[in-house]
Amino acid sequence: MTDAADVDVDADTDATTTRVAFVCVQNxxxxxxxxxxxxxxRDERGVGDRIEVVTGGTDPADHVHDEVVEVMGEKGFDLADETPRAIEQDEIMNVDIVVTMGCSAEGICPMTWRGDAxxxxxxxxxxRDLDAVRAIRDDIEGRVSALFDELAG
Structure with a gap:
């Protein structure tokens, strides 16, 4: 994973590509x-040509939370060197599906977008303690899998 968007969101991008953004306050x-x-x-299903992933935050932190790095390491992901990034208004306007992690529910997400929210x-x-973070992680893993079931058909 990189600290920048995984996708160039220019209008020239193929119309058959679905762009998905995962957004929270601190990223x-x-x-x-x-x-x-x-x-x-995306990689395991071989849909990299059809589904693009972007992430960002409205007020990014300076590093990924330590407890997140630890529990994701248990699943084989190394997020220690990831850098939270800001997501810009023009970037998010070219996204098909915007998944917020809870900031919309809190009424604090200042972004607007055209895509499916x-x-x-x-x-x-x-x-939070590691068991609570593991539960959040496992919930997210299941939701992402279900989203890809929907998108990848």
Whole structure:
């Protein structure tokens, strides 16, 4: 995974490509986990030419939460060197599905977008004990898999 968007969101992108964004306030926990699982699903299902993944936050932190790095490492993901990034308004306007992690439910997401909006209303893992973070991680993994079942057919 990289700290930049996985996709160039220019209008020239093929209309058959579905762009999915995982967004939360800090881009340091839930959206990082969702992005890691989504990239794995995309690669394992061989749909990289049809599904693009982007992530970001409205007020990014300076690093991924330590407890998130630890529990994702248990699943084989190394998020230690990931850098939370800001998602820009023009970038998100070219996304087909925007999945917020709970900020819409809290009424604090200042972004607007044209795509399908889905809020997963997940607890923030920051500062939680590892068992709680594992439960959030496993919930996200299941939701990402179901999303790819829907998108990949």
């Amino acid at each position: 340091a926990g839930r959206s990082q986990m969702a992005t890691a699982f989504a990239r794995r699903e 889905r809020d997963w209303d997940l607890d923030d893992p920051d500062g």
